[in-house]
Amino acid sequence: MHTETVQLDGHIIDSLVLSKVLDIILLNGGLYEISRFDVGSTRTDMTHAEIVIKANSRELLENIVHQVGQHGAARDVEEAHSAPAPSDGVFPDGFYSTTNLDTHVMVGGKWHLVGKTEMDCAIVLTGDGASTVAACKPLHKIAKGDQVVLGDRGVRVTPAARREPGSIFSFMGSEVSSERPKELIIAGLADTMRRAKSEGKKTLFVGGPAIIHTGASDALEGLIRQGWIQVLFAGNALATHDIEKALYGTSLGVEIATGAPTSHGHEHHLRAINVIRSAGSIKDAVDSGILKTGVMKACIDEGVDFLLAGSIRDDGPLPDVVTDAVKAQDRMRELIEGVGIAIMVATTLHSVATGNLLPASVQTICVDSDADTVIKLMDRGTHQAFGLVTDCEFFLKELARQLKAL
């Protein structure tokens, strides 16, 4: 529902102008709420009404606002307030905290679309008056003197657009699904990925190590090799076990082919990390012929941008892992430019971290065997996510089969 607030002043009761304005809203298919009403106490006192107009589409809303404007209902054109940041990395008091939804700010009598949509940031204004540029900026990137929007006056947030009809996301809605025909849902996702690819949008894959442990890495590798994934976010573990599998045929010491534990297998992952550290980087290991298969090898071969973000429990870590969390976030921000679909599989940590950075316009699916992961993601504001509760091996193999990548 789109909303706009208008103010109506004058002898609006005696003139029936208030009745007329409300009738116009309803007759045009809108709804209203009178959020403020101050009735004059004498015949010459004027009445003030603040009316919130609601409509299903922005076009309808604009049409209604235009019509009632002729009868004196003036749109709130209050300018956004702003103040300079008091020092590097600090927002001024009363700053406006962003959502991941499309947002506009009123500056110089004009609505400006806020760029780099991201939740939990501030809006920074650059330039003057009508030529102002507005963009989201995270706390650590704020420089002293940055002009930061304060309060919510002059800020307009657009609710998420209706899901594209025919896409998997349209019939899934924004909810967790554990009791739906999964093959059908995955077929829908495959269709959405085909459409995104044809529109030149990138697909982002966020994965956890269970993909390797369960033997689903061949499917993921196939998807990468077939050009279905352009960006990969993961941690030290996914890459480590993928490389362990490539070098020793095990994941966490268990033979992927037979499911049997191997002697001294628990050391394999550390030996794998050591091999890569010795080579210099994953790419160096590929170039020197040490790393011949696997997900990471496919990323290097296919030019997929990947970001491995470190965590406090990491062994090693691999030399490619970015251990500074803030630097990792910034790299993720760079890599999500142009992403249209995000597929998050079997990782709570990286799914939530990615969800925090994505605009709500990115179609997001979160797959986990535990519904809790999906719920956590949505609770942290990634309301656009659709959750599919299933095993990651089944999901990836089915997706690869649908996309003929296996």
Next chain:
Amino acid sequence: MSTQTKPRLLMCPPTAYSLDYVINAWMSLENQPDVDLAATQWAELYRTLTEVVGAEVELIEQASNAPDMVFTANAGLIDRRPGTNRILLSRFRHAERQVEVPFFRNWFEAHGYECLEPAEKQFYEGEGDALFVGDILVAGYLKRSDIASHTWMAEQLGVQTLSLELTDGRWYHLDTAFFSPMPGRVVYYPGAFDSYAVQVIEQNFETIVVEENEALRFACNSVVLGKSIVMPSGCPILTSKLEAWGFTIYPVELSEFLKAGGAAKCLTLHLP
């Protein structure tokens, strides 16, 4: 309007009256006014107002580039409260008429008036769209004046203001379809207004409804001075209804001004 003191009006002799542009439904470049006849008709209106009805008329000289300046009702609206000497000057919707404002401003300033103007981008056309019914200011909007100007007038004058929407381009100003012969009573043509406005008029005032053919003769564009009403000629039905209310009607032929969409009221502005 008190009948005790001599009523005062502002008029503009038609020395540069012509039809050079089309800004309302009455105007047509093919239907030019006879300017000599117009001068004769204006002189007869002036004579009726001054000699017959007994009004005192002030004159303003017409500017050569302002053909519609003869319609002084659109100059603004006088603050009638005792002790004030103010006029709320117009901001015309059409650029063709905006040229009149500095001439009116000069005249009023030279005669000791404080001149106020509406906010920028807010159109408002003086007595053309604002008429008193007793203590209530009735104001028209949409065709020429913006409704926002009504709030401004109400604030400046401290009066209750009823806003009426005009819906037919032939009655583009309130004073083409509405007048008040006395407090509490209104003469109007309903076809010029939307249904809300008609309801407001009927709820607040005792009314005489004008027939369409007389509304098209600009019967409502009449000047009321006490118990005398100077009305465009050719409106016998309204004449007899107003006579029943105790008024004396003085018809004046104003055919050459009707070609520009104006008549008796448009040619006069009430002064305090």
